[in-house]
Amino acid sequence: MSASAGTADLLAIGAMVEALGRGLAAPAGLSVAGIDNVEFAADLAPSLTIIGIRATAIGRESAAQAVAGRSGDGRGAGVPISLVARYSTAGGHARTGCRSREPG
Known part of the structure; x- marks a missing residue:
């Protein structure tokens, strides 16, 4: 598996923690994205890529x-x-250095 998309940000965060415990750090070992855009998603290390609804x-x-x-x-x-797109997914900001606008 090279990517995981949680049905909620908290599940995606849990996937990042579990992957890290197995030696897979996002985004090099596993790309992770969530759906919600909880307030602290941008403050995580790495910051969580999200689909804002x-x-x-x-x-x-x-x-x-x-x-x-x-x-x-x-x-x-x-x-x-x-x-x-934030730093938890490969090919996004981690490689390009771009910044996204938050959904408003």
């Missing part, structure tokens, strides 16, 4: 569809997501 926007859209009596068409609601 807007849970409130998803909830708002879901509630609007439920109130309108729609069940959706399976294509999703078009709620924006963002990728914030």
Whole structure:
């Protein structure tokens, strides 16, 4: 395995800790990304690459569809997501030195 994406940042952080315990430091031994963007994800060493989702926007859209009596068409609601590449994934900032904008 060369990469892991957690279903939540805390699971991704747990994967980084477990991998480190087995001698695989991110990103050289394992690329790790999370989904959430918890406040301290950028402060970890290495900082955690995340897929930023807007849970409130998803909830708002879901509630609007439920109130309108729609069940959706399976294509999703078009709620924006963002990728914030940080140092926990190979080929990102660790190699290029670029910086990403945080989802706002």
